[in-house]
Amino acid sequence: MLRHATKRITGLGLAESRLSTPAATRILPRFYHERVVDHYNNPRNVGAFDKNDPTVGTGLVGAPACGDVMKLQIKVDEQTGKITDACFKTFGCGSAIASSSVATEWVKGKQMEEVLTIKNTEIAKHLSLPPVKLHCSMLAEDAIKAAVKDYETKRGKSVASATDKIAEA
Amino acid sequence: MASKIIAATVRRSLYPRILTYNRPLSTAAAAVAEPSDETVGISMKGVKISGRPLYLDMQATSPVDPRVLDAMLPYFVSRYGNPHSRTHLYGWESDEAVETARSQVASLINASAKEIVFTSGATECNNISVKGVMHFYKEKKKHVITTQTEHKCVLDSCRHLQQEGFDVTYLPVKSDGLIDLNELRSSIRSDTGLVSVMAVNNEIGVIQPMEEIGQICKEFNIPFHTDAAQALGKIPIDVNKWNVSLMSLSGHKVYGPKGVGALYMRRRPRIRVEPQMNGGGQERGIRSGTVPTPLVVGMGAACELAMNExxxxxxxxxxxxxxxxxxxxxxxxxxxxxxxxxxxxxxxxxxxxxxxxxxxxxxxxxxxxxxxxxxxxxxxxxxxxxxxxxxxxxxxxxxxxxxxxxxxxxxxxxxxxxxxxxxxxxxxxxxxxxxxxxxxxxxxxxxxxxxx
Known part of the structure; x- marks a missing residue:
């Protein structure tokens, strides 16, 4: 009788444990929304552009000591100011990876002025980030802004050098 | 007399099984290897997996050894007496079982059974040791030495003492995680009432030089407490070689049940503590509350297995x-x-x-x-x-x-x-x-x- 019980117990009453636990675990901070898991498993637009390319803007934000570093790059059509492509690389938790993955998806095909209006709260809402993970979405917003700024600095320089050349001529 | 006979029968009926029942078991491997009954998969916390994950988190807790469970089961269903009941057989047989478990735990650490107090786990033991000792000797001793890498329950007990006005030195560790013995020596003061250093670290697994620390404590005649929850059954423990006065042990890290632990308290020279829980005076008044016979039996059986294996x-x-x-x-x-x-x-x-x-x-x-x-x-x-x-x-x-x-x-x-x-x-x-x-x-x- 005891052995039988032992076997049943060590055989792991899977069905019961599965039914009873999800409700209890949902309150824990380690719960990830399906979208976070999806972006983590299939991150969109992972990669790198040549950062010396004048049409590429690179935003590198965060710090290794804080556990999050995000690098977001945009490729811009010089004529229209439209972001034609974007990619990212992220060192950080699943939420950070998902936030940057979402950010690259959202900036693609948009005007530069338009992407500057993307708010961290929108990303956080989209991914249902818990309060402890809100900084991941802020980092993504910062990365977008840094990338645009980098592109504009580069372009400003190239425009400046172009005008210099004209002036010299 | 009757209790003796009963106990003998109990022991006869239990021990052959403990020692012979040897079914190889790896729950996690079984689940990974045969996901047959897990065709639907598990979905929890947004994570979907095809079967139960393989378990590599033995420092958090370990599964109960089936042989341990076999020893425990009778005390759940048939021998359920309160070990403190003195008037009938149910009480006597439970009491015998608790005492057997006590000696099983004691022999794994080379102590006497009289020096073992059963508690709810290592956290409680650490609380009794750190706060109990300091409270008992508070007239003369005001200083505790511990390390920065201790378990949270020791650190938190120390914080608590600090709030009451005690002094605590948190010894730094070297880059390999071990403490510097000279630093320990120089931190000792005339009013140091306790040195608490864990044997095996729960996060990184390093083993502190216990014998050397014990030697230093002996030299200065300071009680030495160690949290040996992660060491029990894994490395040889000898309370006399280590010269510990108090040692915290846990059941569920040695393939025993959760919710039980044991505190070793030296009798010669005698170490005294102020109880953290008051009540019916069980466990010599140090830890009041009914001793949970099945859990204690499980911890005893787990210690005996650990000793052999x-x-x-x-x-x-x-x-x-x-x-x-x-x-x-x-x-x-x-x-x-x-x-x-x-x-x-x-x-x-x-x-x-x-x-x-x-x-x-x-x-x-x-x-x-x-x-x-x-x-x-x-x-x-x-x-x-x-x-x-x-x-x-x-x-x-x-x-x-x-x-x-x-x-x-x-x-x-x-x-x-x-x-x-x-x-x-x-x-x-x-x-x-x-x-x-x-x-x-x-x-x-x-x-x-x-x-x-």
Whole structure:
């Protein structure tokens, strides 16, 4: 009788444990929304552009000591100011990876002025980030802004050098 | 007399089974190998997996050995008497069982059964030891010495004492996780009432030089407490060699049940504590409350098994650890073992994978149940305080994972864990801007990072 019980117990009453636990675990901070898991498993637009390319803007934000570093790059059509492509690389938790993955998806095909209006709260809402993970979405917003700024600095320089050349001529 | 006969029968009926019932068991491996009854998969916390993950978190807790469960079951269903009942057979047989368990625990640490007090776990033992001793001797002693890498319950008890006006010295550790004995010696004051140093660290598995610490405490005649929850049944423990006055032990780290622990309290020279719980005066008044017979019997049986199998388990765990580490190192660079490589318990392998953040690695390793450190701190975003005390770079402290290997871990599980870990680390490194920079020859430390 005891052995039988032992076997049943060590055989792991899977069905019961599965039914009873999800409700209890949902309150824990380690719960990830399906979208976070999806972006983590299939991150969109992972990669790198040549950062010396004048049409590429690179935003590198965060710090290794804080556990999050995000690098977001945009490729811009010089004529229209439209972001034609974007990619990212992220060192950080699943939420950070998902936030940057979402950010690259959202900036693609948009005007530069338009992407500057993307708010961290929108990303956080989209991914249902818990309060402890809100900084991941802020980092993504910062990365977008840094990338645009980098592109504009580069372009400003190239425009400046172009005008210099004209002036010299 | 009757109780003696009953007890003898009880023992006869129990022990042959404990010693002969030897069914090989690896719950996790079984689930990984045969996902037959798991065709639908498990979905929990947004994570979907095809079967139960393989279990490599033995420092958090271990499964109950089936032989231990066999010993416990009768005390749940038929011999359910209160061990403190003096008027009938139910009480007598339970009392006998508790006393047997007490001597089983005692013999694993070379103590006398009279020196063992059963509690609810190592946390309670640590509370009784740290606060109980200091409260008892508070007239003369005002100072406690402990280490920065202690378990949270010791540190928290110390914080509590500080609030009451006691002084606490938190000894730093060297980069290998061990304390500096000279520093311990120089920290001792005339009013030092307790030295508390854990035997095996729960996060990084390093073994402190217990005999040497014990020697120093003897020299200055200071009570020495050690949290040996992670050491019990894994490394040989001798309370006399270590010269400990108090030792905290836990049941569920040695394949016993959760919710039971034991406190060793030296009788000669006698150490006294103020009870943290008052009541019916059970356990010589140190820990009032009904002793949970089935749990205590389980802990006793687990200790007896550990005594018989420590050498075998140790060898096996070391082999598996080597297999895991070599397997990972063969495929990955930038893998660092945290803590001393010589003075450590093999079943606890704490690794840092450079340029890969630990939490995302854990998320990817959903088929392997591992942790980024202790279960108590893994919910917070802070890197482990233990690794920080070691002086591990903050970026590396964010990349650590603890693999816990135990009695029921199999070669197949280790191989699978190696495969999954390597795949995940490679995937995340491809995604890591830091790894990219390092490949380009940029020194990450030279960059001015914007702190958030």
């Amino acid at each position: 420590m050498e075998y388990d140790g060898k096996r765990v070391t082999e598996l650890k080597d297999r895991l580490l070599n397997g990972i190192r063969a495929k990955l660079d930038g893998v660092v073992v945290n803590g001393s490589t010589e003075s450590r318990y093999a079943g606890n392998l704490n690794l840092s994978f450079a340029y890969v953040e630990g939490e995302s690695l854990l998320m990817g390793l959903k088929e392997v149940a591992v942790s980024s450190g202790s279960a108590c701190t893994s919910a917070s975003l802070e890197p482990s305080y233990v690794l920080r005390a070691l002086g591990v770079d903050e970026d590396m402290a964010h990349t650590s994972i603890r693999f816990g290997i135990g009695r029921f871990t199999t070669e197949e599980e280790i191989d699978k864990a190696v495969e999954l870990t390597v795949n995940q680390v490679v995937k995340l490194r491809e995604m890591s801007p830091l790894y990219e920079m390092v490949k380009e020859g940029i020194d990450i430390k030279s960059i001015q990072w914007s702190q958030h």
